[in-house]
Amino acid sequence: MNIDRFRHLAEACGAEIERWPASERAAARALLAASEDAQRALGQARVLDAWLDLAAPAVNDADAERVLAAIERRLAPPTTAWIPGAAGSTRRSVWSAAGFLALMGVCGFVLGQFELVTLWRSTAPQESGFTALVASSSPSLAWDQ
C-alpha cells in the first residue's frame, strides 16, 4: 500500500481501520507504523469522525415503540376493520334469519290454527298446531302436495 491509497481509504472510510477493506488492513497498519504522512492522514480523518459522531442519529425506545405500533396498525389488512363487523353481521344475520323463521312459524301457526288461510284442503283429521307449523314452514312439503 502506498500513501495515496492510505489517504484515499482514510478519506473514504474514516480513521477506524477496522472499517477499511479487510484485504488492505494489514498493509495499512504497517504503513501507519512507518509513515508520518499516514499518521497525519489518519489524524485528520479522526477529527472529522469525531465531528460526525456529534450528529449520530439517536433513536430512543419510545420512538421505536411508536413506529412499531404504527407498523402493526398498518399491517392489519384493510379488511380487518370490517372483519369484526362482518363477524357481527354474520351473527346478526343468523339471529335475523332465526327470528324471521320464528315469526313465520308463529304466523303459520296462527293462520293454521284459525284457518284464516287454507293452502290446501287436507282430508286428514285436523292437524295439531305444531304439525301445521312444520308443514307451513316447509315449502317443499307444500309444493309437493
Added chain:
Amino acid sequence: MADVAAGDRAAFATLTRRHLKRSLALAQRVVGNAQDAEEVVQDAFLGVWRHAEGWRGGEASFSTWLYRIVVNRSLDYRRRRGFAPLEEADDLPAPAPDAYAAVAERQLAASVDTAIAALPDRQRAALSLCYYQELTCAEAAEVMQVSVSAMESLLVRARRVLRAKLQPLIGPSGEES
C-alpha cells in the same frame, strides 16, 4: 424470515423489533428528520412483509436487503418532497471567536447535521451506511448496488464536502485543537 413469509405476524414483529432502531437511524440520516424517517421506515417494513414470500437468503443478506429498501425509499421520499439540493442549502454560520468554548455540543451537532443534510442524496446515504450503520465499503456498496470503488468515491466526496463545510469549526489544519 421463513416464518414471516408464511404470514406469521409474531415473527414479523420480532424481526421488525430487531432491525427497527438501526433502520430508523439510517432513514433519519438520509431523509434528514425523524418524522419523515418514521414514515419511510414504516413503508419499508410493510414492504418487507408484503414481499417476504419471495425472500431467499440469510440474516446477513436480510440486513443488506432491508437497508437497501430503507435507503431507496428515503431517497425516493426526498425526491418526491423536493428537498433543497446542495447548492441551495445555507452555509454554516461562522462561529463567534469564543465559539469553541461557548457553543454547546447540541449546537455543534446541529451544525454537523446541517452539513450532512446538505450533501447530495447518494453521498449522504453512503456516509450513513458506512459511518453511522458501521457497514464496510463492500457491504454498503451492496446495499446501494454500486461497485466498491464507486462507494469509496461517494464517501471521499462526502467527507471532503463535510470537511470544507465544517472547516470553521474544525480549524485550519484539520488536526485536533
